[in-house]
Amino acid sequence: MAEYTFINESHIEKRIAQITLENISDFGNMTVEKIAGLCQVSVSTYLRFCHKIGYASFTEFKVRIVDAVGKYTFLNTPFSKGENYTKQNFFEVSKNIIDSDYIMLRKLLDTDMCQAIVDACAKHRQIFIVDLFYSTVRFAFHSDLAVTGKNVHLIHPGGCVASMKKEGLDKHSFVFFVYDGSSRTHDVCPAISVCKNLGCHVAVLSCHEHFPNEECCDEILVIGKASSVISSVVLHDLVFQYLSVCYREKYIRWGDDR
Known part of the structure; x- marks a missing residue:
């Protein structure tokens, strides 16, 4: 499993980052309430995490993630x-x-x-x-x-x-x-x-x-x-x-x- 490393991270921030990474394929369809729940944190805590890593809002963070994942995935996946x-x-x-x-x-x-x-x-x-x-x-x-x-x-x-x-x-x-x-x-x-x-x-x-x-x-x-x-x-x-x-x-x- 891939792991996320965040310099000077707290235990909560590490958990947020790790669980976000584990759900990256579905992240584009998630609300902040959904991903915060999976991370077992409040919405305000998840929004603070987004702000701490450089994003003004959850929407901005989500758009950036979806764009990045889209650029590095192949066409027509998955294939049986x-x-x-x-x-x-x-x-x-x-x-x-x-x-x-x-x-x-x-x-x-x-x-x-x-x-x-x-x-x-x-x-x-x-x-x-x-x-x-x-x-x-x-x-x-x-x-x-x-x-x-x-x-x-x-x-x-x-x-x-x-x-x-x-x-x-x-x-x-x-x-x-x-x-x-x-x-x-x-x-x-x-x-x-x-x-x-x-x-x-x-x-x-x-x-x-x-x-x-x-x-x-x-x-x-x-x-x-x-x-x-x-x-x-x-x-x-x-x-x-x-x-x-x-x-x-x-x-x-x-x-x-x-």
Whole structure:
């Protein structure tokens, strides 16, 4: 079990921190009364704890925790197949799952839609990519866009509209949402309609064929729901890499020989 260390902590503060950590996966849905009860302290004691570690309110503390947990959890969890991994079968099981999901991706992926998304990126100077997961491939796509003078923002789905507005979201922006249907991307669907009402160009990379406010999207790229955490990462990175290739071939010139 993970343990929380708080410098110069009291016994009560240590218990609050430890029990909060143990309930971190459900923390976003808890009221201060609920978590205080689990910690066996009063609401005022829990609020003093929040204040002592640097937060003005329980809400601010909860938002920060939910945002942090969301950034470091993978897409599409949990997976039942992952429970069957052992040291002996890990690579064989992973290969079979990835192979099966790759076949699904190739059947679903609309390469013309990929090109349409790339072309939309080329037409907009300010681009927002709303995604749970950060990887080298995502940053490579970010770099490809930046090389051609785009102002690119990587935004976490939680509270994404407020975050984008803070960065200058307007009717000239291109917004690319990644939606997996989990609770960690529940802010995406409402944000789609908000962005469309602002006049933004909206595209979505989705694990699901249908989702709320899909009619507000200019492009929808369906990739299917992966069968494991590892496979999910692979599929998403493959699609982002393909978008990079499409963008480079049409919009980036390296030297005089191209």
